[in-house]
Each structure stands twice: as structure tokens, then as C-alpha cells.
Amino acid sequence: MVPENNNSDYAKKAAIDLSEIMSNNKKDTFENINRANKGELFVLHYLSMQNAAVIPSELSSALNASTARISTLLRNLEKKGQIERDIDKNYRRNILVTVTESGREHAKTEMGKLQRSMELIFIEMGEKDTAEFIRLTKCFFELSEKYMPEFQGGDNIK
Numbered sequence: 001m002v003p004e005n006n007n008s009d010y011a012k013k014a015a016i017d018l019s020e021i022m023s024n025n026k027k028d029t030f031e032n033i034n035r036a037n038k039g040e041l042f043v044l045h046y047l048s049m050q051n052a053a054v055i056p057s058e059l060s061s062a063l064n065a066s067t068a069r070i071s072t073l074l075r076n077l078e079k080k081g082q083i084e085r086d087i088d089k090n091y092r093r094n095i096l097v098t099v100t101e102s103g104r105e106h107a108k109t110e111m112g113k114l115q116r117s118m119e120l121i122f123i124e125m126g127e128k129d130t131a132e133f134i135r136l137t138k139c140f141f142e143l144s145e146k147y148m149p150e151f152q153g154g155d156n157i158k
Contacts, residue, residue, distance in 0.1 A: 044107035053096035
């Protein structure tokens with residue numbers, strides 16, 4: 001059920017303002033953050049956090065991406081020597097994926113850079129604005145899941 005409000009002009013203006021922010025140069029920032037969370041770095045970070053090999057379908061679920069997308073990511077990471085794929089000796093139909101030491105170090109370095117960048121942004125924003133930003137961002141994404149389900153998850157990862 002959509003909330004009713006006699007004066008929704010502010011909401012129309014806010015939607016336009018947000019679209020303009022997202023479509024200008026700031027769009028690259030959002031895409032870079034999203035790419036870090038959905039691409040090779042995410043796979044390496046996920047594998048680094050596991051204490052065991054994982055099957056590609058587990059990565060597909062965690063990444064919310066198609067198995068084809070995961071296969072592409074894994075192929076690229078394997079070429080770089082950052083992961084290894086082996087046949088599961090207990091169930092030969094499965095491929096087991098593990099992170100190499102090189103991949104683990106790369107993930108640690110890049111995640112550290114990302115973390116530090118976010119910390120610097122939040123320091124400059126200040127504690128009060130940061131808390132408000134986090135609160136509002138959570139609210140925005142919770143409501144977007146409710147009102148924009150067709151845009152959630154799926155295979156729109158490039």
C-alpha cells in the first residue's frame with residue numbers, strides 16, 4: 001500500500017534531484033562502490049573470510065549474481081593467480097574454489113583502502129551527519145525493496 005499524501009511535490013522533486021545526482025559525475029562513485037561489492041574484490045573478500053573451499057553456487061548466492069557471471073569472475077581471478085579451482089574429491093561434479101595467498105593479500109589491501117576512504121568521508125561529514133546518513137540510507141533501501149522489487153538483486157551486474 002502506497003502512503004497517501006496530499007502534497008507529494010517534495011517527493012517528486014527529491015526523486016528528480018536524486019536522479020540528477022546519480023546521473024552526473026557522482027554516478028561513477030556509486031558504480032565504483034557497487035563494483036567493489038559485486039565483483040572480483042567481493043569474491044576475494046568472501047573467499048578470504050571462509051575457512052574452507054566453496055562451490056561457485058555459494059558465491060552466486062552471496063553475490064546475488066548468475067552462475068555465468070561467477071564463472072567469468074572466477075576465470076579472471078584464476079588467470080591472475082588469486083584463486084584456485086579444484087574438483088571436489090568427495091563429489092566429483094563440484095568444483096571447489098579457494099583463495100590463494102596472493103588473492104588474500106590483494107583483498108586485504110583493497111578492502112583496507114575502501115574502508116579508510118569511507119572513514120575519511122565520515123570524519124569529514126561529522127558524527128551527527130554520518131549517523132543521520134546511515135539511518136536514512138537504511139530507511140531508503142528498506143523502502144526501495146518494498147516499492148521497487150523489480151530492481152532488487154538479480155543479474156544486472158556488469
